[in-house]
Amino acid sequence: VPACPAWALSQKEGQVVWNSGLCTDCGTCISMCPHSASPKTRLLSVGAVLNVIRPYLPFIRGITVSGGECGLQAPFMTALVRRAREGHQLGTLIDTNGSTDYSQLPELVDMAEGFMLDVKAWNAEEHEGLTGASNRMVLRNLDFLARIGKLYEVRTVVVPGQFDAEQTVREVSRMLLSAASGARYKIIGFRPQGVRPQFQNLPRPELSYLERLAGLARSMGLRDVVVV
Ligand code: SF4
Incomplete structure (x- = not known):
């Protein structure tokens, strides 16, 4: 090539x-x-992935699996998470965009330590405008994982003018509270570094705006809110 x-x-x-x-x-x-x-x-087998991890075992207590959407490789993921846990006592966090229906993957959900979920926008039309896809499954996963105590972290990347960030933070917070979830809510300021060319000119939010959004989540009762 x-x-x-x-x-x-x-x-x-x-x-x-x-x-x-x-x-x-x-x-x-x-x-x-x-x-x-x-x-x-x-192409790697589960054993080959664990061989890559092996030299680091004395220094880590867990691994994070990301993507793309790693839920698309559910059988592989389930085997990896199981062997990491049973063979090496490693917990696994799953970093997901929420497009996989995790309620249909009980073995994977049971074996994983927790999930990190992106909620890009609460409003369905805004989400579709940003990603080209519906947020129906994302919000279903948010509710499902929060209620069963498997939600480790939720992230929202704030891009001024692209979606109603206040509504997103408010509704995500409301859902976490109604599920009595202790998940961390990470409010992330958009940065142009490393993004696709068509997004590089989007504006960065002021830190004061991010802090205001975090304050909204805290004022509703969320205890673990961080601004990045
Ligand atoms: S990162 Fe650079 S060197 Fe590596 S495959 Fe791509 S073009 Fe080639």
């Missing part, structure tokens, strides 16, 4: 193959892809 300056990408049987040994992590491939998709993927 000539776009890669290090010749770390090639094509085999119609698929792009990534050579991690040649890759210099320059990022050219991702910036050239119209979908900002990364070709830097490898």
Whole structure:
């Protein structure tokens, strides 16, 4: 693939193959892809993932699995979470965009230590405008995971003018409180670094605005609210 300056990408049987040994992590491939998709993927077994983790075992008490949406790989995830827990006494946090119906994955939910969930916008139309997808499943997961005590953290990235952040913070807080959840609510100020080109010119929120949103959540009764 000539776009890669290090010749770390090639094509085999119609698929792009990534050579991690040649890759210099320059990022050219991702910036050239119209979908900002990364070709830097490898197929790993559960055992191979645990072998990568093994040298760090003396220093960690758990792992976090992220994505994309890692719930799309539910059988693999379930096996990984089980072996991390039973074989190495490691807890697993699952970082999700909420698009997977976790109420249908009881074994994974049971084995995981907790979930970190993005709630991008409470309002359905605003969420669809931001992401191109409905937030119905996100809010169902918020309610489900909060009520069964598996919600570790909720995150909302605040981008001024893109959605009603006050409504989102208020309604997420209300749902957490009604579920008696002790989950942390992380209110994150948008930063343009590392985002797709079409989002790079979006405005950053003032710290005082983020603090005001956090104050709203705290005034409703949430105890663990952080601004990042
Ligand atoms: S980051 Fe992408 S373009 Fe850069 S060397 Fe690695 S594979 Fe090639």
